[in-house]
Amino acid sequence: MTYEERLQNVSVLGSAGKMGSGILLLTAVEMADLALKPENKDKSFVLNAIDVSPEGLSGLMKYLKEQVRKVAEKKTVLLRKIYADRDDLVENYDIIDEYIFDVMNVVRPSTDLEATYNSNLVFEAIIENKDLKVKLLSQINNNSTTDPWFFTNTSSVPINILETGAGLDGKIIGFHFYNPPAVQRLVELITTDKTTDEIKEFALTYAKNLRKTIVPSNDHAGFIGNGHFMRDAIHGMNEAEVLAREKNIPLFQAIYMINKVSQDYLVRPMGIFQLIDYVGIDVVSFIMSVMNPHHEDEEISHQLLNKMLEQGVKGGQYSSGAQKDGFLKYKGGRPMAIWDTHKQEYVELEKFQDDCNEMLGSLPDSAVAWKAIVRNKKKEELIAAFVNDLKSMEALGAKLAIKYGKRSKEIGEHLVGQSVAHNTDDVNTVMLTGFFHAYGPVNNFFD
Amino acid sequence: MKKLRKKVYMTAGYNTVSLGTGRREFHPKKPRPGLEHYISEAGKGVLKQIGGADNVDESVIGNFMAARFNKQANLPGFVPMIDEKLQWKPAASVEGACGSGGLALTYGIRSVLAETADVVLTLGVEVQNTVKAIYGADILAGAGWYQKRKQGHAYFFPGQFSDRAGVYYEKYGFDKARKGMARWFANAMENARLDETAQEHHNTLPDPYALALKMKPNGAAFVDHLTVLDCSKVSDGASGIAICSEEGLKRIGVDKKDTVEVMGWAQVIRDITNEPADPAELEAIPRAAKEAMESAGVTIDQIGTIETHDCFSIAGILAVEALGLAPKGKGADWVAEGNTSRDGYMPMNTTGGLIGWGHPTGATGVHQAVTIWQQLTGKANKAQIEISDDRPYGMTINMGGDDVTVIAVVFKRG
Numbered sequence: 044m045t046y047e048e049r050l051q052n053v054s055v056l057g058s059a060g061k062m063g064s065g066i067l068l069l070t071a072v073e074m075a076d077l078a079l080k081p082e083n084k085d086k087s088f089v090l091n092a093i094d095v096s097p098e099g100l101s102g103l104m105k106y107l108k109e110q111v112r113k114v115a116e117k118k119t120v121l122l123r124k125i126y127a128d129r130d131d132l133v134e135n136y137d138i139i140d141e142y143i144f145d146v147m148n149v150v151r152p153s154t155d156l157e158a159t160y161n162s163n164l165v166f167e168a169i170i171e172n173k174d175l176k177v178k179l180l181s182q183i184n185n186n187s188t189t190d191p192w193f194f195t196n197t198s199s200v201p202i203n204i205l206e207t208g209a210g211l212d213g214k215i216i217g218f219h220f221y222n223p224p225a226v227q228r229l230v231e232l233i234t235t236d237k238t239t240d241e242i243k244e245f246a247l248t249y250a251k252n253l254r255k256t257i258v259p260s261n262d263h264a265g266f267i268g269n270g271h272f273m274r275d276a277i278h279g280m281n282e283a284e285v286l287a288r289e290k291n292i293p294l295f296q297a298i299y300m301i302n303k304v305s306q307d308y309l310v311r312p313m314g315i316f317q318l319i320d321y322v323g324i325d326v327v328s329f330i331m332s333v334m335n336p337h338h339e340d341e342e343i344s345h346q347l348l349n350k351m352l353e354q355g356v357k358g359g360q361y362s363s364g365a366q367k368d369g370f371l372k373y374k375g376g377r378p379m380a381i382w383d384t385h386k387q388e389y390v391e392l393e394k395f396q397d398d399c400n401e402m403l404g405s406l407p408d409s410a411v412a413w414k415a416i417v418r419n420k421k422k423e424e425l426i427a428a429f430v431n432d433l434k435s436m437e438a439l440g441a442k443l444a445i446k447y448g449k450r451s452k453e454i455g456e457h458l459v460g461q462s463v464a465h466n467t468d469d470v471n472t473v474m475l476t477g478f479f480h481a482y483g484p485v486n487n488f489f490d
Numbered sequence: 491m492k493k494l495r496k497k498v499y500m501t502a503g504y505n506t507v508s509l510g511t512g513r514r515e516f517h518p519k520k521p522r523p524g525l526e527h528y529i530s531e532a533g534k535g536v537l538k539q540i541g542g543a544d545n546v547d548e549s550v551i552g553n554f555m556a557a558r559f560n561k562q563a564n565l566p567g568f569v570p571m572i573d574e575k576l577q578w579k580p581a582a583s584v585e586g587a588c589g590s591g592g593l594a595l596t597y598g599i600r601s602v603l604a605e606t607a608d609v610v611l612t613l614g615v616e617v618q619n620t621v622k623a624i625y626g627a628d629i630l631a632g633a634g635w636y637q638k639r640k641q642g643h644a645y646f647f648p649g650q651f652s653d654r655a656g657v658y659y660e661k662y663g664f665d666k667a668r669k670g671m672a673r674w675f676a677n678a679m680e681n682a683r684l685d686e687t688a689q690e691h692h693n694t695l696p697d698p699y700a701l702a703l704k705m706k707p708n709g710a711a712f713v714d715h716l717t718v719l720d721c722s723k724v725s726d727g728a729s730g731i732a733i734c735s736e737e738g739l740k741r742i743g744v745d746k747k748d749t750v751e752v753m754g755w756a757q758v759i760r761d762i763t764n765e766p767a768d769p770a771e772l773e774a775i776p777r778a779a780k781e782a783m784e785s786a787g788v789t790i791d792q793i794g795t796i797e798t799h800d801c802f803s804i805a806g807i808l809a810v811e812a813l814g815l816a817p818k819g820k821g822a823d824w825v826a827e828g829n830t831s832r833d834g835y836m837p838m839n840t841t842g843g844l845i846g847w848g849h850p851t852g853a854t855g856v857h858q859a860v861t862i863w864q865q866l867t868g869k870a871n872k873a874q875i876e877i878s879d880d881r882p883y884g885m886t887i888n889m890g891g892d893d894v895t896v897i898a899v900v901f902k903r904g
Contacts, residue, residue, distance in 0.1 A: 116624045119644040120710075133640045134628040 044163065046248055049192070050074050051088050054159035056179060057169035058092035058152075059099025061360065062196050065224030066166050067092050067103065067150070068110050069253050075146040079125050091159055092152040100152040110225060111146045115139040160186050166218075168196040171329050176200065177208035184209055192242050194218040199265050199333040203235040213237035216246050219266060220255075221477040222322070223364075229477035230255040231266050258472050263463040264337035267473045269330055270463050271484060272318070273343055274454045276327060279305055279315035280347045282443065290402065295381040295390055298370055300399050301443070302378075307406065308433065308444030309451075310413050310426060312479045317378065320369030323359030324351050347384075354387050404438025417481045426481065430488040448489035455484035493785060494752065498602045499734045499904050500595075500612075501749040502742075503860030503869075504535030508689040508727040508848025510619055518619070522726065525560050526571060528615045528850075532728035533572030536611055540732050540742040543575035547607035547738075551583040552594030552614035553852035554890075558629045559620050569611075576611070587633030588801060589890025590614065591729070591855025592897030596757055598733030599899075608738030614856035615728035623724055630851070633891040635762050643713055648721055650892045651802040652713035657769040658804060659715060662819040670822025671803040672702035675719045675845060677831050678800070682842025684873035689725055689848035720803040720845075727850035729857040739904075749904035750863045753883065754786025757897045766893060770819075774896040775799075775887055776812040782885065782898035790814055793900070794881035795865055796836060797858035799889035800843045806830075809887060810838075837875045840865055855888035855897060862886055866903040877903075 053070060057063040071090050078088040094100050115122060119135050122142050126132045132141055151158065159165055165183055167176060180193055193215040195205055202217040217233025230250050234243055250257050260266040265273060279301050287297035302314030319327050328348040335343040358369025366373045372380040372389040380389035409429045416422040433441040455470040464470045471483025506528055509516055537543050549569045556562045570577035584593040591614030598610035618626055631639050631646035643649025659667050676699035682690035695701055705717040712718065734742065739749065760774040767773065783789060790813060800806035807821040815836060816824035830838040841847045841861045844854060862884035864870040866877060884901045
């Protein structure tokens with residue numbers, strides 16, 4: 044079966060979700076582009092968008108339409124060539140509208156799993172529930188009229204467990220997009236001992252056509268990305284608790300301070316607590332619970348997450364992409380307050396942030412902001428100078444930052460030591476492209 | 491064109507800000523002022539300087555495509571919104587693509603010459619940020635022949651002038667052409683920074699010339715032979731000026747020294763269904779300029795400053811050659827040598843032109859007249875250049891489409 048034949052019938056499970064919708068969008072565009080080739084004029088291309096939620100599927104179609112328009116607007120020059128023989132399509136307006144139709148026309152939204160039984164390729168992007176994943180993959184595999192390949196977007200479940208559980212015997216590969224898939228360039232590729240070369244080859248071609256950066260990860264729960272993020276988050280939460288105890292301050296103030304240190308001092312796009320909110324406190328907790336049993340000598344969980352969830356604070360995002368309140372409360376995407384787990388209410392930043400900032404001490408003149416330097420060719424030098432100044436300072440913020448940076452490096456090296464990543468370059472690539480860090484965790488800045 | 495049989499003056503020029511990317515107050519996702527605001531602001535800006543709406547006999551608006559950018563036609567109906575006293579008086583709108591503003595000038599001039607009006611409130615307006623550039627390209631393509639749209643580039647007009655640039659590179663050399671075009675861009679930025687209403691007023695590029703020279707055209711991302719820096723931007727804006735007879739000036743109480751006199755003008759049309767005979771050469775602009783200068787009884791060496799229609803940097807270079815300032819193929823060198831810079835032999839587009847000040851398409855012709863009025867009467871503030879006594883004339887050249895509808899006007903201080 045050729046690449047094109049493989050893509051003639053595809054299903055995405057969980058297609059109304061945050062990850063599934065992005066995967067569906069990218070795949071729909073890839074399939075429509077194949078369908079529009081003159082030699083494929085008489086072939087059908089079908090993409091089943093499967094989800095349990097009819098409302099979700101309805102929202103998905105709206106999302107698709109908006110996103111495909113953006114895609115089309117960016118490649119109108121090319122589309123004018125593709126539709127050159129269509130005399131009825133004259134203006135960019137006409138051409139873009141037609142392309143949107145052609146992409147949407149590939150997609151078949153359905154709540155019925157049977158729709159997947161004719162697919163050559165099945166993307167799995169449902170919730171991080173191993174048993175449910177196994178159940179669905181096994182059901183499709185057993186009922187399929189073809190001999191499908193399975194791509195799973197799991198960010199934490201070892202692929203070999205899904206493979207064995209669902210009896211897929213080499214027909215599965217981990218193809219882990221980052222959130223949001225339409226924007227993030229990174230894909231972690233995870234093979235099992237049995238994954239066939241054909242699947243791997245197809246996956247690489249598909250990733251290339253989607254203009255994704257592939258980083259291979261070994262089949263360890265959490266892989267590289269969550270392997271780093273979850274441990275980094277645990278470090279952040281521990282640090283906040285220690286800080287609150289040592290300085291005898293409320294935890295919410297310590298959360299504010301660690302969030303600030305992990306953003307401003309570590310030159311990251313967002314602080315660690317904001318990142319947990321972005322992913323969702325519930326999702327982070329769930330990923331940890333999937334990873335934890337696979338790490339016998341290490342505890343991957345944190346009671347603070349459980350406490351937040353008990354108090355009904357979950358973070359995550361609205362379908363519009365707007366940030367829900369979590370550790371931090373947001374207005375227009377900007378943090379405005381921090382959750383107080385004692386009083387179970389948000390405390391406005393303006394009531395305490397000056398005091399906290401004073402405790403942290405001021406940043407050196409060499410401080411650089413993530414946004415200002417992330418695309419700067421000399422960023423390595425600038426960051427080195429900044430971190431060097433931090434190292435020479437006695438201020439609390441500087442001390443916390445150095446400790447944080449060292450721990451981040453330790454986690455990165457641990458991932459290589461545990462054979463999750465092949466090398467530290469791969470760890471750095473994941474954090475640079477998947478988490479938009481300005482520098483990789485394995486560096487010499489903090490030594 | 492014969493010498494004008496009656497004296498015609500322009501005064502009380504006014505420009506709104508040219509709003510679009512580059513201006514700090516521009517946010518693509520936030521609501522912005524509409525057509526109504528721009529017509530009103532520019533109209534009021536002129537009326538304030540001429541003693542109010544009572545003094546106006548009639549009004550004219552130059553506009554290209556409000557019918558598509560704003561889903562609005564019948565623009566004369568908006569004139570009384572400027573001032574209720576303009577209601578029940580005549581008003582018209584004129585269209586000749588990006589030459590609409592220039593046509594509005596000729597409308598006012600004709601009315602004064604015909605003695606049907608002594609004071610004509612003359613406006614130009616376009617509000618284009620209502621759609622993304624990729625759709626705006628469709629709308630602006632209306633300035634070309636629709637039958638050619640299908641074969642044209644997604645960015646139709648950049649595509650047209652890219653073709654011209656491509657032929658120019660081939661005939662005369664890529665490197666020197668790019669040097670001239672980079673200098674053209676750098677001049678536009680330098681001048682625009684001096685004018686508070688310019689779209690590039692806030693421009694802070696450390697070295698515009700080096701940047702423009704370094705950036706190479708990339709056909710995969712845009713068009714084959716131009717970069718984005720070779721192009722005027724998408725703009726919202728309006729300009730206004732009063733066109734008056736001598737009697738009109740007395741009525742509004744404006745001293746002649748605060749006016750410019752229209753010494754001559756011309757308007758020519760090239761067949762829109764024909765391709766240019768030689769893409770590296772303009773045909774309508776040299777004819778219009780020649781006729782306007784003949785009408786004024788002046789030669790190019792008596793002209794001290796020119797506002798020319800640089801919708802693309804290559805259009806500026808080709809205009810330099812069309813005006814005879816440099817031989818064919820040498821325009822790029824002439825510009826590269828600094829002759830069109832604000833301290834050069836022939837300062838051109840001294841408030842930034844279309845690339846620097848902005849290009850609200852239907853307003854551009856009027857904006858050009860406002861700039862010449864400012865320069866010749868000493869009202870250009872920071873953008874002021876020196877006008878010498880032996881070269882006291884100024885000229886505007888406004889072009890609609892690809893060298894199709896061209897209006898040239900020669901001015902001297904009144």
